[in-house]
Amino acid sequence: MSAAAQGPATDASATDAATPWWRRPAMRVWGGVAIAAVVLFGLAPALLSDFRLNLLAKFLCLAMVAVGIGLAWGRGGMLVLGQGVFFGIGGYLMAMHMKLSDAGPDGVPDFMLLYGDGIVPGWWEPFRNPVVTILAILVVPAGLAALLGLAVFRRRVRGAYFAILSQALAAAFAILLVGQQKVTGGTNGLNGFRSFFGFDLADPLNKRMLYFIAAGVLIVMVLVVRLLMASRYGELLVAVRDQENRVRFLGYDPANVKVVAYAVAACFAGIGGALFAPIVGIISPADVGVIPSIGFLVGVAIGGRATLLGPVLGSIAVSWAETGLSEQFPSFWTYFQGALFILVIAFLPQGFASLGGLWRRRRGATSEGTPPAPPTTTAAAVDDGGGGDDADAAVESSRTAGRHA
Amino acid sequence: MDALFSQLFAGLSLGSVLLLAALGLALTFGQMGVINMAHGEFIMAGAYTAFVLQLVIPDAGVSLLVALPVGFVVGGLLGLLLEVTLISRMYRRPLDTLLVTFGVALVLQQLARDIFGAPNVDVRAPAWLSGAVPFLGMNLPRTRLFILAIAILSVVVLSLVLKLTPLGRRIRATVQNRDLAETSGVSTRATDRLTFFVGSGIAGIAGVALTLLGSIGPTLGTNYIVDAFLVVVVGGIGQLKGAVIAAFSLGILQATFEYSTTASLAKVLVFVVIVAFLQVRPQGLVSVRTRSLA
Numbered sequence: 001m002s003a004a005a006q007g008p009a010t011d012a013s014a015t016d017a018a019t020p021w022w023r024r025p026a027m028r029v030w031g032g033v034a035i036a037a038v039v040l041f042g043l044a045p046a047l048l049s050d051f052r053l054n055l056l057a058k059f060l061c062l063a064m065v066a067v068g069i070g071l072a073w074g075r076g077g078m079l080v081l082g083q084g085v086f087f088g089i090g091g092y093l094m095a096m097h098m099k100l101s102d103a104g105p106d107g108v109p110d111f112m113l114l115y116g117d118g119i120v121p122g123w124w125e126p127f128r129n130p131v132v133t134i135l136a137i138l139v140v141p142a143g144l145a146a147l148l149g150l151a152v153f154r155r156r157v158r159g160a161y162f163a164i165l166s167q168a169l170a171a172a173f174a175i176l177l178v179g180q181q182k183v184t185g186g187t188n189g190l191n192g193f194r195s196f197f198g199f200d201l202a203d204p205l206n207k208r209m210l211y212f213i214a215a216g217v218l219i220v221m222v223l224v225v226r227l228l229m230a231s232r233y234g235e236l237l238v239a240v241r242d243q244e245n246r247v248r249f250l251g252y253d254p255a256n257v258k259v260v261a262y263a264v265a266a267c268f269a270g271i272g273g274a275l276f277a278p279i280v281g282i283i284s285p286a287d288v289g290v291i292p293s294i295g296f297l298v299g300v301a302i303g304g305r306a307t308l309l310g311p312v313l314g315s316i317a318v319s320w321a322e323t324g325l326s327e328q329f330p331s332f333w334t335y336f337q338g339a340l341f342i343l344v345i346a347f348l349p350q351g352f353a354s355l356g357g358l359w360r361r362r363r364g365a366t367s368e369g370t371p372p373a374p375p376t377t378t379a380a381a382v383d384d385g386g387g388g389d390d391a392d393a394a395v396e397s398s399r400t401a402g403r404h405a
Numbered sequence: 406m407d408a409l410f411s412q413l414f415a416g417l418s419l420g421s422v423l424l425l426a427a428l429g430l431a432l433t434f435g436q437m438g439v440i441n442m443a444h445g446e447f448i449m450a451g452a453y454t455a456f457v458l459q460l461v462i463p464d465a466g467v468s469l470l471v472a473l474p475v476g477f478v479v480g481g482l483l484g485l486l487l488e489v490t491l492i493s494r495m496y497r498r499p500l501d502t503l504l505v506t507f508g509v510a511l512v513l514q515q516l517a518r519d520i521f522g523a524p525n526v527d528v529r530a531p532a533w534l535s536g537a538v539p540f541l542g543m544n545l546p547r548t549r550l551f552i553l554a555i556a557i558l559s560v561v562v563l564s565l566v567l568k569l570t571p572l573g574r575r576i577r578a579t580v581q582n583r584d585l586a587e588t589s590g591v592s593t594r595a596t597d598r599l600t601f602f603v604g605s606g607i608a609g610i611a612g613v614a615l616t617l618l619g620s621i622g623p624t625l626g627t628n629y630i631v632d633a634f635l636v637v638v639v640g641g642i643g644q645l646k647g648a649v650i651a652a653f654s655l656g657i658l659q660a661t662f663e664y665s666t667t668a669s670l671a672k673v674l675v676f677v678v679i680v681a682f683l684q685v686r687p688q689g690l691v692s693v694r695t696r697s698l699a
Contacts, residue, residue, distance in 0.1 A: 081503075160440045163440070163500060163503060165683075168679070172676045175669045290631060294507055337511055338511035341505060342505050345508070
């Protein structure tokens with residue numbers, strides 16, 4: 001019994017009379033997208049130097065992973081510790097294509113001549129084709145996640161067990177990359193790309209184009225999540241998170257619901273990795289192992305794991321802070337990151353996006369002097385009051401449901 | 406035949422290391438359902454304890470023997486501190502505990518880096534552990550045998566404590582049914598604290614033992630923590646039986662795969678085997694019987 005479960009129809013009827021049009025959830029989403037588009041496409045390129053813009057493009061790639069984590073972890077309750085794997089697969093696939101196209105038709109990438117016997121392995125060959133590469137980036141991470149998800153969720157392995165397995169996958173993947181130096185470049189990873197689908201990467205104009213691609217992809221991802229969450233599927237996902245058995249007793253298979261969210265998150269991470277490689281110019285095991293995989297989570301947690309924009313903003317904020325602080329105080333940053341994990345998760349589990357809702361409820365409670373309303377009215381009130389977006393309502397109503405359960 | 410035996414020994418040796426790393430984790434996970442990511446850093450703390458003691462006590466043999474109990478106490482106190490300050494506030498939120506303790510792990514790692522420096526340091530092995538013991542035509546390194554002995558001893562002592570002492574009875578009661586134990590007059594809060602002390606203490610011992618195998622650095626714990634988690638997953642939330650069987654099985658499996666392929670491929674294969682195994686027994690090898698649907 002959550003606001004999300006009541007669906008968009010209730011949103012409209014509940015908000016018609018009381019709320020001005022600019023505070024309605026749908027308007028807030030479109031307004032948010034419009035603002036994001038203006039900032040990302042207009043302000044940022046105009047205000048930032050080419051170097052800073054490239055840095056922002058990198059942050060946007062990391063934010064793509066965060067959007068997926070927000071879906072799987074925030075809405076679906078699956079703690080995904082191993083997103084680095086999917087990020088890495090996307091990045092390496094793109095890097096393989098770029099290395100091959102740099103080497104020219106039938107050419108051999110430079111590092112293979114250096115470490116190996118100078119023969120391109122058979123499974124590299126298809127990635128000479130740009131279409132195959134793009135399809136693989138979309139399909140391979142999602143497919144791997146679907147396989148693992150089916151194996152794990154069908155047997156009702158979940159919670160900490162799933163988290164550990166996803167983490168172990170990341171560890172194994174990073175070790176595999178280091179071990180197979182002849183075909184993966186080992187610890188150094190793949191780097192030194194010269195062109196991206198025929199565009200010269202040294203040209204600042206093309207760098208700028210990459211930035212716009214990243215910004216556009218990120219906005220599309222946020223909209224996809226928004227559409228998913230507004231659909232029946234989104235209701236099921238939140239329901240599975242809150243009461244998996246009840247969903248099962250209603251005749252749905254929670255495993256399928258979870259697999260879809262996990263696969264979508266993996267797909268987003270893969271795309272993020274695929275854009276990360278040309279933008280940053282390197283993809284290596286250091287970007288995909290256990291620590292970076294968990295590192296993806298901190299931005300999501302800080303922003304608000306169960307909200308639409310929280311993961312994006314949190315992730316960008318953390319990346320920005322890390323770049324700024326770790327350059328000057330490398331050791332301080334690690335303490336800071338550790339402290340962020342401890343303080344945010346322990347004391348602000350819904351992230352900064354929940355602060356607004358908390359404040360509103362406190363203000364509402366003191367000014368009206370009424371005890372907390374019963375669940376239905378609370379849900380409606382949350383819809384009326386409006387959070388950062390209607391996902392806030394889902395979080396808050398689920399919290400309310402927990403209190404009354 | 407020789408190859409088989411040496412594989413078996415390599416597996417047992419790897420298994421004993423895994424067991425030491427995972428034993429405390431299995432204990433705390435089994436009882437409180439929290440996953441402690443900082444467990445690896447307690448291992449690291451134990452290793453650095455051995456390093457510091459060797460600076461104080463020049464005799465390598467004496468310092469090692471002193472380091473084992475001191476490492477236990479250091480690891481245990483760190484664990485106790487973590488339990489009292491953070492974990493006790495948020496049990497029943499196991500997944501969040503995992504992230505909080507990861508934050509603690511980051512801080513401890515950086516602390517070690519700032520105190521001891523980023524480069525690895527070495528602990529000298531005592532003379533009586535150098536060399537190897539000939540056995541059935543093989544040479545078994547004494548250090549590996551010593552670690553195997555420590556692992557076995559830890560399991561024996563821990564299972565005796567669990568079986569015979571009042572503390573063990575309270576721990577078992579809490580694992581089986583926390584609410585009922587509380588109702589029967591067991592202070593589950595006190596039991597949690599003691600369990601965490603013991604579990605983290607074993608991590609400290611593991612750290613001391615690991616100094617015999619190679620140099621130690623701030624990331625020592627991270628290298629073992631994922632494998633230790635896998636042992637817990639495969640072993641299930643039982644008593645110690647599951648962890649022991651799982652650690653040695655995974656050790657032998659890893660050694661066998663390494664023998665036939667490469668070390669990096671072996672990791673992936675072991676992971677695949679674990680996922681396949683969970684299809685058969687999603688709850689792990691040993692699990693406490695429960696009627697709950699969760």
